[in-house]
Amino acid sequence: MTLHDLAGVAERAARAGGAVLLDHRDKVLEVTLKDARVDVSSSADLAAQEAVVAAIRAERPDDLVLGEEDAPDTSEPVAGLCWWVDPLDGTRAFIDGFPWFATAVSATLDGDPVAAAVHDPLRDELYAAVGGGGATCNGVPLQVSPASRAAEVVVCVQAQSADPAVIAEFARLMRAMLTVSGGVRFPGAPALVMAHLAAGHLGGYVERDMAPWDVAGGRLLIEEAGGRVTDFAGQVRDGSVRHDIVASCGGAVHDELVAATGMRFEEG
Incomplete structure (x- = not known):
């Protein structure tokens, strides 16, 4: 099976998850907290993950598939081919009825992202990428913003935690x-943020301690669209391991954002 074949599997699986999310929009959801008040999961997450995993296994029954709702350990690299599933990227938004969510499916090969699909079911937009084969949205090629300075772009900075230390770092x-x-x-x-960065709608994205199901596919989309994704030290990391993320349209913009992650401020 070629990388293009893997990308096709990712696209079909992401669409399967998106269909489940649309079906659950008007249903009463069971909601579970993963921390004190902020990090949530729902019955829609679980149903969508079941659909995505089933779609992958129908075509790739022997592959390793790791989904967010199974909470796998992502502290060590994963060798070989591995599928990463975020069945409902944007759970809080979905629960609240805010139209900003997607299903994200990606594959890494010895830690390198090689296939990705992010499906926004509300807009019927399928962002897809294959290693060395470019990135598209509904078949139209993607290109990152041509901006040459950080001052020219909008950056997403995110966090999802009730931990005071995480909140303080987010504020910094x-x-x-x-x-x-x-x-x-x-x-x-x-994942949806990174898809829109690949499309040139945003210029940067910065977040601490991100899992592969959140960012491996987005990294491939951005790189194939001409951008860059590194850690806070400007280093490209193994895509199967949790790590900090700086994603951008590339060039001097990326260098400026990486430098800015080290900024410290005196109070007062």
């Missing part, structure tokens, strides 16, 4: 990005 990063960029947003749904 938010201040740093406000200092160098043309604006900051916090929409949630990181």
Whole structure:
């Protein structure tokens, strides 16, 4: 099976998850907290993951499939081919009826993202990428923003935690990005954010401690659309391991955003 074949599997699986999400929009959901008050899951997440995994296994029965709702350990690299599933990217938005959510499916091969699909079912937009084969939305090629300075782009800075230390770090990063960029947003749904960055609608995205199901596919979309994705030190990381993320349209913009992650501020 070629990388293009894997991308086809990812696209069909992402559409299967998106269909389930549309079906659950008007249903009463069972909601579960993963922390004190912020990180949530729902019966829609579980149903969508079941549909995505079933779609992958129908074509790739022997492959390793890891989904967010199974909470797998992502501290060590995964060798070989692995599928990563975020069945409902933007759970909080989905629960509240805010139209900003998607299903994200990606595959890594020895830690390198090689196939990706992010399906926004409300807009029927399928963002897809294959290693070395470009990135598209509904078949139309994607290209990152041509901006040459961070001051010209909007950056997403995000966090999802009730932990005071995580909140404090988020506030520091938010201040740093406000200092160098043309604006900051916090929409949630990181895979969908990265898809829109690949499409040139955003110029940057910064977040701590992100899992592969959130960002591996988005990384491939952005790289295939001409952008860059690294950690806070500017290094490309193994895509099967949880790590900090700086994603951008590339060039000097990326260098400025990486530098800004190190900013510290005196109170007062």
